[in-house]
Amino acid sequence: MLKLGVPSKGRLMEKTFDWFGARGVTLRKSGSEREYAGAVDGVDGVELVLLSAGEIPRELAAGNIQLGVTGSDLVREKLVNWGSRVTELAPMGFGGADLVIAVPQGWVDVDTLDDLDAAAAAFRARHGFRLRIATKYHRLVREFLRDHGVADYQLIDSQGATEGTVKNETAEAIADITSTGETLRANGLKILSDGLIHASQATLFRGKRSDWSDVQRKTLKTLLNTLDI
Amino acid sequence: MPTSPATLKEARRLRDHFAAQGAVVVKADVLQPADLLLDLYGEDIRARAYLTADPLRGEMVLRPDFTVPVVQMHMETDADPARYTYSGKVFRKQETDENRANEFVQTGYEVFDGQNPAAADAEVFAVIAAGLAGLPLRAATGDIGVLMAAVKGLRTTEDRKAALMRHIWRPARFRALLRRYGSGHVPPLRAALLAADDPFAQAGPDIGLRSREEVTSRIAALRADAAAPPLSSDEITLIDAILGLRATSTDALSMLRDIAVDMPAIGSAVRRMEARLNALSLRGIDIDTLEFEGSYGRTSLEYYDGFVFGFYASDRPELPPIATGGRYDALTARLGQGRAVPAVGGVIRPDLALEVGKC
Numbered sequence A: 001m002l003k004l005g006v007p008s009k010g011r012l013m014e015k016t017f018d019w020f021g022a023r024g025v026t027l028r029k030s031g032s033e034r035e036y037a038g039a040v041d042g043v044d045g046v047e048l049v050l051l052s053a054g055e056i057p058r059e060l061a062a063g064n065i066q067l068g069v070t071g072s073d074l075v076r077e078k079l080v081n082w083g084s085r086v087t088e089l090a091p092m093g094f095g096g097a098d099l100v101i102a103v104p105q106g107w108v109d110v111d112t113l114d115d116l117d118a119a120a121a122a123f124r125a126r127h128g129f130r131l132r133i134a135t136k137y138h139r140l141v142r143e144f145l146r147d148h149g150v151a152d153y154q155l156i157d158s159q160g161a162t163e164g165t166v167k168n169e170t171a172e173a174i175a176d177i178t179s180t181g182e183t184l185r186a187n188g189l190k191i192l193s194d195g196l197i198h199a200s201q202a203t204l205f206r207g208k209r210s211d212w213s214d215v216q217r218k219t220l221k222t223l224l225n226t227l228d229i
Numbered sequence B: 001m002p003t004s005p006a007t008l009k010e011a012r013r014l015r016d017h018f019a020a021q022g023a024v025v026v027k028a029d030v031l032q033p034a035d036l037l038l039d040l041y042g043e044d045i046r047a048r049a050y051l052t053a054d055p056l057r058g059e060m061v062l063r064p065d066f067t068v069p070v071v072q073m074h075m076e077t078d079a080d081p082a083r084y085t086y087s088g089k090v091f092r093k094q095e096t097d098e099n100r101a102n103e104f105v106q107t108g109y110e111v112f113d114g115q116n117p118a119a120a121d122a123e124v125f126a127v128i129a130a131g132l133a134g135l136p137l138r139a140a141t142g143d144i145g146v147l148m149a150a151v152k153g154l155r156t157t158e159d160r161k162a163a164l165m166r167h168i169w170r171p172a173r174f175r176a177l178l179r180r181y182g183s184g185h186v187p188p189l190r191a192a193l194l195a196a197d198d199p200f201a202q203a204g205p206d207i208g209l210r211s212r213e214e215v216t217s218r219i220a221a222l223r224a225d226a227a228a229p230p231l232s233s234d235e236i237t238l239i240d241a242i243l244g245l246r247a248t249s250t251d252a253l254s255m256l257r258d259i260a261v262d263m264p265a266i267g268s269a270v271r272r273m274e275a276r277l278n279a280l281s282l283r284g285i286d287i288d289t290l291e292f293e294g295s296y297g298r299t300s301l302e303y304y305d306g307f308v309f310g311f312y313a314s315d316r317p318e319l320p321p322i323a324t325g326g327r328y329d330a331l332t333a334r335l336g337q338g339r340a341v342p343a344v345g346g347v348i349r350p351d352l353a354l355e356v357g358k359c
Helices: A010-022 A056-062 A072-078 A113-127 A138-147 A182-186 A214-227 B005-019 B034-040 B043-048 B067-075 B117-131 B144-152 B158-166 B171-183 B188-195 B212-227 B233-244 B249-262 B264-282 B329-335 B350-358
Strands: A002-007 A026-029 A038-041 A046-051 A067-071 A086-091 A097-104 A131-135 A153-157 A173-178 A189-200 A202-207 B031-033 B051-054 B058-062 B082-091 B103-112 B137-143 B246-248 B291-293 B307-313 B323-327 B343-348
Touching (some): A010 A202, A038 A046, A056 A067, A056 A072, A067 A072, A072 A086, A097 A113, A097 A138, A113 A189, A131 A138, A173 A182, B005 B082, B031 B034, B034 B329, B067 B082, B067 B103, B067 B329, B067 B343, B103 B350, B117 B137, B117 B264, B117 B323, B144 B233, B144 B264, B158 B212, B233 B249, B249 B264
Parallel strands (some): A002 A067
Antiparallel strands (some): A026 A038, B103 B343, B137 B307, B246 B291, B307 B323
């Protein structure tokens, strides 16, 4: 069996079902609404597994599923050397969101990473600790800031309501996912002009493990033909 | 992975070799207080440190290196000169290459001696080289002190020099700053901000810990910077020449002395390098073949501020350096509460030394 992992609820699941449906492969939940099992019509040998979008990268890398739909941001954040563990088969054109760095609108002197870095240096000298950036995307943010030579910051873990951390004074800036920027603005924040870390969208991935059976490889080929990828 | 008996044996051999130079054997706690320590390391190690919370002691870190704890220990004594050796595991997350170990043994040698820094530099290098004798290694050396002296000597504002000093460790940003200071260009958004009667007209609410007064004082700093004349292209060329330097130590010294004619600020750093090369010669190191790179050491530990070196496997470019070290005078000043002791040290990875020896 070729196991296909799909987000288990919400718009992401519906959009994924629509995307496959439009390409001749019907995905549906089997049994009651609460069960996380599913069925696939249109291609033989494919099994639907419903998982939380955040678990799909790890399950792909571990080989527990062979295909998976999840955000490209999650794959980059959760998998070390993601490119050696999974392959992008198709960007799916929905679930778009940008991982960005945002600072208070009152920081009229800060528009770029260059400014952020200078502000961080002065902040550290003044307050005695490094400027705090709240995020749940530690790896992506750290790599981005390192590549751009930003110093004197520290990452603070925030798993939810990240936009509120600045107002609550548990962080000075944030790095978070946004689709329109509206929530950021409503919370008194603005996006740095060069602060786009990653433009994410829902993407179909395949795991790169070498232990696939010939049947699985054949099934993938048939599926990709049907999907016209 | 548990340390293999062979690695332990090699670590012991190296520690005995260092002790035979008169070094006192010391130990350090595996769990170290995180706050002070992590500020002293560079971004690379900071990101790779294993942090854990202790209900009584606050945030702790699994020892990512020995130098800082050894300096702390030394600064509480009055011994001078002093030599120390240690051997034990350090812990660093590997975020990109799963084939690299995340815990490994380091065996080190640290010298605190203010009398003759050049001799101390040469001693540490030569003692480490002797510990690795017979292995197919190539040595790389550099001198962060030359670059720092060049930055300090630039004819520009103190703010710009401070910003460049801060980014010595981040070559890309350092270069970007240098270019910006040289161009005199003010980006349109910045120009609009500086020209505004009320910069805060569209500012939105004041939130967070960074106050309006802090923003105002940075705007003042930006105005001063915009008014400062651009950095001369001659000076940028000289800095580029230092950074691009790649030659044998003897040739590098000669080139740096040429540069010092136009940039007298690096004179004393170059004289220190000359004294070090003489001291290395006295210890039997061939300085006519020893490589020197003007940029070497800029992406390693941020506490090095003088001589830096590393030993690499000649035929195994994929291996991390087998040994690394350098001078860290400023670190002792930060940990010494006003007291500073010139210090230099280095570490060998016994596991890698064995691996290279097998080929």
